[in-house]
Amino acid sequence: MDDFTLQYVWAYSSRDLDTFYKISSFWGGQKGSLLFWTLLLSIYTVIVHIQNRKRNALVVPYAMVVMMTITTFFLVLLNFSTNPFEVIPVPPEDGRGLNPLLQNYWMVIHPPTLYLGYVGFTVPFAFAMAALICKNLDDSWIRLTRKWTLVSWFFLCMGNLFGAQWAYLELGWGGYWAWDPVENAAFMPLLVATAYLHSVMIQEKKDMMKIWNMSLVLLTFVMTIFGTFITRSGLIQSVHTFDEATLGYYFLAFLGVIIVICVGLILSRLSLLKSNNELDSFLSRESSFLFNNLMLLGIGFATFWGTIFPIISEAVRGVKITVGPPFYNQVNVPIGLALLALIGIGPIIAWRRATWSNLKKNFMKPLLAGLLAAGVLFPFLPLGSRSEIYSYITFVLCVFVMTTILIEFFKGAVARKSLHDEKLPEALASLVWRSKSRYGGYIVHIGVVLIFAGIAGSQSYSAHTEKRIKIGESLKVKEFTFTYERLGFIEENATKTRAIAQVGVYKDGKRVWTGQPEKEFYKGQNQPVSEVDVLSTWRQDLYLILADFGEDESATLKIYVNPMVSWIWMGGWVIAFGTMVSVWPDRLEQRRRLERMKIQSAVFSPAQE
Amino acid sequence: MLIKNRLSKREPNLASPATLRGRRYCSWAFVLLVAFLSVVSVEKAYSSALLADLENALMCTCDDKCGKVLGNCTCDTSDKIRIGFTEQLESGLTVQQIIQEQVAKYGETVLSSPTKTGFNLTAWAMPFVAIVAGGFGIRKIVQTWAGRKKEADASEKDKETTDSKPGKYSNQLQQELDKLDS
Secondary structure (H helix, E strand, O other): OOOOOEHHHHHHOOOOOOHHHHHHHHHOOHHHHHHHHHHHHHHHHHHHHHHHOOOOOOOHHHHHHHHHHHHHHHHHHHHHOOOOOOEOOOOOOOOOOOOHHHOOHHHHHHHHHHHHHHHHOHHHHHHHHHHHHOOOOOOHHHHHHHHHHHHHHHHHHHHHHHHHHHHHHHHOOOOOOOOOHHHHHHHHHHHHHHHHHHHHHHHHHHOOOHHHHHHHHHHHHHHHHHHHHHHHHOOOOOOOOOOOOOOHHHHHHHHHHHHHHHHHHHHHOHHHHOOOOOOOOOOOHHHHHHHHHHHHHHHHHHHHHHHHHHHHHHHHHOOOOOOOHHHHHHHHHHHHHHHHHHHHHHHHOOOOOOOHHHHHHHHHHHHHHHHHHHHHHOOOOOOOOHHHHHHHHHHHHHHHHHHHHHHHHHHHHHHHHHHHOOOHHHHHHHHHHHOHHHHHHHHHHHHHHHHHHHHHHHHHOOEEEEEEEOOOOEEEEOOEEEEEEEEEEEEOOOOEEEEEEEEEEEEOOEEEEEEOOEEEEEOOOOOOEEEOEEEEOOOEEEEEEEEEEOOOOOEEEEEEEEEOHHHHHHHHHHHHHHHHHHHOOOHHHHHHHHHHHHHHHHHHHHHHO | OHHHHHHHHHHHHHOOHHHHHHHHHHHHHHHHHHHHHHHHHHHHHHHHHHHHHHHHHEEOOOOOOOOOEHHHOOOHHHHHHHHHHHHHHHOOOOHHHHHHHHHHHHOHHHEOOOOOOHHHHHHHHHHHHHHHHHHHHHHHHHHHHHHHHHHHHHHHHHHHHHOHHHHHHHHHHHHHHHHHHO
């Protein structure tokens, strides 16, 4: 681990670095992260081979070729452009150490999770390409990659959330999402993959939209490579860009080749991909899924457009401009609200054809719950700014969506209870167990609703103050009084010194918490690192930052009271649980799907011929 | 309570005109003080709201080119910029004037989002144009698909009238499909 003959080890590690961070320094730099990517891709390739060694002989060899071609691209980069095993002729005694900002436990969790998602999408991409190459364009590639897609989606989703949590706890600005180009790069494939996960249900049920689904799965992979291109090109200014971002041309060329091959293959197989697209009615779940796709891709496109607009502006006007959070908040929030509404509408609108009586029956209660929430919240929530109005609408929609989901659970459980003579909790459990894919999806939706509510609460109703105060003085934010009590120093080791402020937090005269925000000083680093202290409850986070201190022990404290942030993290865990339920092996579902396929092929094959 | 009662009892007897005048001055002074303090605090709150607007509208201009919007930046330079902006706001400059001054100094890149004029308008309009176009496209597609289904149903009915057996089977298949879908 301390082999400083290797230039990469010298650049990102040091002898006194915690073992925990020595492991994470593996992906701390560009070379190491590419090696890590290649390692994951190789592991995935081996797993795919083991899974399919005695089956799917038609598609799998092609899929393996695609995966190994991608692996080869990364190996070429590692061997000929950015070698992580470069040797220093005269090895130094010690390394430079890891960037202090990266010395956080989220560094160990966030990048691998994100990479597991990024790299995971290679598998559905490879199978889709294989299906196109060998002209085997039925649903088999979708079935084979269903779990890979779900698991990759899950890792990408959690990777994004872990990144947000890391930013919240480490960067010390009181927020969790800054619409940085690299954050956008991780967010875009997630949106496209989510669109695919929904629209593929229509293909599974009705053998429709083959071209669309194929395009979405290919686009998801293209987006993951686009994200890598941004991080490693240095073309777009970002907090996340690697110091030695020099691989832009390689990734741009790779991106170009992939797009050309994908488009070429789809065009050449267009006649085979054409399906008998028929819809019974405009008012149907199929339509709502199409609109859901539109909203997801709309947010994806707005994010992509904002990310590349500085380059477009420079090319057209010769002026490089910045596209930051105000743009994304103004553009994406209204689209996000429409998407939230569709999360509620989708599950309760009938497949094939929804009649007005059916709509009335299904929508009455959720709509009433939404209206009730609108009435109850109206006197309590300020509506002075656009952000506050958006948050109010979000809360109302959250109640509407949550009601639709809970009604789905309740209706199913009650029906099962009366049919099988079970108790309600037992009926609910077996309902979920017997239809894991469907109810797992609903649980994921609950997680998404929690995230929406958390974002709405924290974006509009947070309060903060920043002031230089002396020991014994207090600051007041919302109903809390923060008293600066003392300043202490700890010399942790030869390279790290911690300055810790103690802040007593009082509510109604009663001490509720003692916060200890820190400032860490690393030898050889110009900028100290802030370590925030947070008391997180379901209602709000008390978020303390020690911004600065003087010789007279006075300190500049930044204090945030951020409501409902924990709802976002909670939503993430609910999504994790829901995905686990969905992915859990389900023999019953497999049998149902097989039966459905048999019937579908009987019904649709004459039309396809 | 006791003190209050005692005071209220004594007040009518002891208050001379001079005392009353003094009290009136004191009250006025108190009112003025409260008004001054509230104006100052409102001014401060107002200026901190304006500073927040500036932090949201401008990027950090540190040498490291951190690429963060000022409100999200925690570097030493950003703290100095904030202090500078607070002083400028207190000297009477408006948010717009400070923004213009920054644009003149650093160029358009210092703004955290594109302006809503000229070519930059495409940045704002394009996502919504795409969604509206996509919405119309979906509507058209769904209508076409639904029309196709109607035609198929109509021809199915015609078939049924000429040949009852296949119609019977396809009905049965349709029912089974319906069952599976529900």
